[in-house]
Amino acid sequence: MAIWRTVVGKLWLTIIALVAVVITTVGLFLLQYIDFQFQDPNKIKHLFIYTGVVGFLLTTFFAFFLLTKITQPLREMKEAADRISQGDYTTRVAIRSSDEIGELANTFNQMASEVDTLIRDLEHERDHLSSVLRSMTDAVISFDAEGEIILTNPQGKHLVEDWGSVTWTEEEEPDKFGEVPGPLLETFRSVIAGGKELTSKIHVQSGVWSVVMTPLAATESVRGAVAVLRDVTEEFRVDKLRKDFVANVSHEIRTPLSMVQGYSEALLDDIAASPEERKELVQVIHDESLRMGRLVKDLLDLARMEAGHLEMTFQHVDVNALMGRVYRKFSALSKERGISLVKPETEANLSLQAADPDRLEQVLTNLLDNALRHTPAGAGIRMEAARKEGPRGGELLEIIVSDEGMGIPPEDLPYIFERFYKADKARKRESNGGGGTGLGLAIVKNLVEAHGGKIKAASEPGKGTTFTITLPVGGKRGTGNRSFRPS
Numbered sequence: 001m002a003i004w005r006t007v008v009g010k011l012w013l014t015i016i017a018l019v020a021v022v023i024t025t026v027g028l029f030l031l032q033y034i035d036f037q038f039q040d041p042n043k044i045k046h047l048f049i050y051t052g053v054v055g056f057l058l059t060t061f062f063a064f065f066l067l068t069k070i071t072q073p074l075r076e077m078k079e080a081a082d083r084i085s086q087g088d089y090t091t092r093v094a095i096r097s098s099d100e101i102g103e104l105a106n107t108f109n110q111m112a113s114e115v116d117t118l119i120r121d122l123e124h125e126r127d128h129l130s131s132v133l134r135s136m137t138d139a140v141i142s143f144d145a146e147g148e149i150i151l152t153n154p155q156g157k158h159l160v161e162d163w164g165s166v167t168w169t170e171e172e173e174p175d176k177f178g179e180v181p182g183p184l185l186e187t188f189r190s191v192i193a194g195g196k197e198l199t200s201k202i203h204v205q206s207g208v209w210s211v212v213m214t215p216l217a218a219t220e221s222v223r224g225a226v227a228v229l230r231d232v233t234e235e236f237r238v239d240k241l242r243k244d245f246v247a248n249v250s251h252e253i254r255t256p257l258s259m260v261q262g263y264s265e266a267l268l269d270d271i272a273a274s275p276e277e278r279k280e281l282v283q284v285i286h287d288e289s290l291r292m293g294r295l296v297k298d299l300l301d302l303a304r305m306e307a308g309h310l311e312m313t314f315q316h317v318d319v320n321a322l323m324g325r326v327y328r329k330f331s332a333l334s335k336e337r338g339i340s341l342v343k344p345e346t347e348a349n350l351s352l353q354a355a356d357p358d359r360l361e362q363v364l365t366n367l368l369d370n371a372l373r374h375t376p377a378g379a380g381i382r383m384e385a386a387r388k389e390g391p392r393g394g395e396l397l398e399i400i401v402s403d404e405g406m407g408i409p410p411e412d413l414p415y416i417f418e419r420f421y422k423a424d425k426a427r428k429r430e431s432n433g434g435g436g437t438g439l440g441l442a443i444v445k446n447l448v449e450a451h452g453g454k455i456k457a458a459s460e461p462g463k464g465t466t467f468t469i470t471l472p473v474g475g476k477r478g479t480g481n482r483s484f485r486p487s
Helices: 007-029 031-037 041-085 100-135 154-164 182-194 233-268 275-307 319-336 357-373 440-450
Strands: 139-144 149-152 198-204 207-217 222-231 310-318 340-342 351-355 380-389 395-403 454-460 464-472 480-484
Touching: 041 100, 139 154, 149 154, 182 198, 182 207, 182 222, 207 233, 233 275, 275 310, 275 440, 310 319, 310 357, 319 340, 319 351, 319 357, 319 380, 319 395, 351 357, 357 380, 357 395, 357 440, 357 464, 440 454
Parallel strands: 340 380
Antiparallel strands: 139 149, 139 222, 198 207, 207 222, 310 351, 310 480, 380 395, 395 464, 454 464
């Protein structure tokens, strides 16, 4: 910066001008005296020169004095202010005096210290907020009034990307509003227009989301909105299962109770005219009471399994002997119904190192009973077992139960291991098999998983169903009495 553009430079030039005016004025008034004292014109010239030089030196000295005391501290404060504006909040200026400039420098340092403290507090709060947002399992997305995203946590960012890739049909295609995803658009517009918090549930593809959207209030209007989204798909599914469970249990119990009540009232009213009719009524009451007993027993077993309180005794199990017992148990019943039950010869020494033989027999019993109830006369059921190599080198045992029954539609196949599946349209109760409780396959799945195995089903409507059980030969938990909790 040029000297004459600074405060000190302007003062210096002003003082020089004043000195020149003073010298000129004084020279004019003292001209006669100077002529009287100095007859030689050169001496007069030298006098003015000396006076001008002395005045110039004095003003220059005064200017440099002011430069040191005023301009330099001000320039340091300007440079410090520039550094603070660039983010260096630790900048401080030296205090060189106790006058007004020194007080200004002291105040500047205090201001810089307070700004530094304030910025640190803001950064701390920002980091704290950022950590909270990152650690949240819920998705948080903040929008401005135009629908552009201001802030989001990783879950929210991932959700926006997923929903942005959704392919909408022409009827579902939402109107664009900034970066607001289509499922949130209606809620966002309502919040911006009404300025009130809204809570809703939205269904996107196969998921269910709970949305709480709160407006960001400004002085005169709403400047945006914050949406908190939680995935409640599992809660929604569990709630639906609970409602379905209550409805199914009520249905399954109501039917036999109605029959027991109706037939018992018939007995009380002496509607049956002969001993044979009374015996028939009593037989129906007895069968329905047994059915209710099986339902209650299966419900208790399933509840104990899911709570992890079912005791199991793991030991060495001869699979050939186990399958032989189950085959003999159902061979007479299958012949009576005209169904061919086949158990081909298996390899010798087919065994499991650690399994509960009673529970595995229950698994096979449920599967065969299910197959018999849904296989027509003249068709067949096949039960076989074999070893196979596991994906990681472990040895596995595979047990297959297949029938030639009515089969299961593909859209219902994923749900057959749920409780009361038989109440669905896919499997109706057959007259030749009585009625099951609808819990058999759910119990089978839990018992197989308790052994560390897996069960899967394949079916083709009209051709039959195949259940494949895969168990680790070495066992999962070792021998002894153990309780288990299904995974």
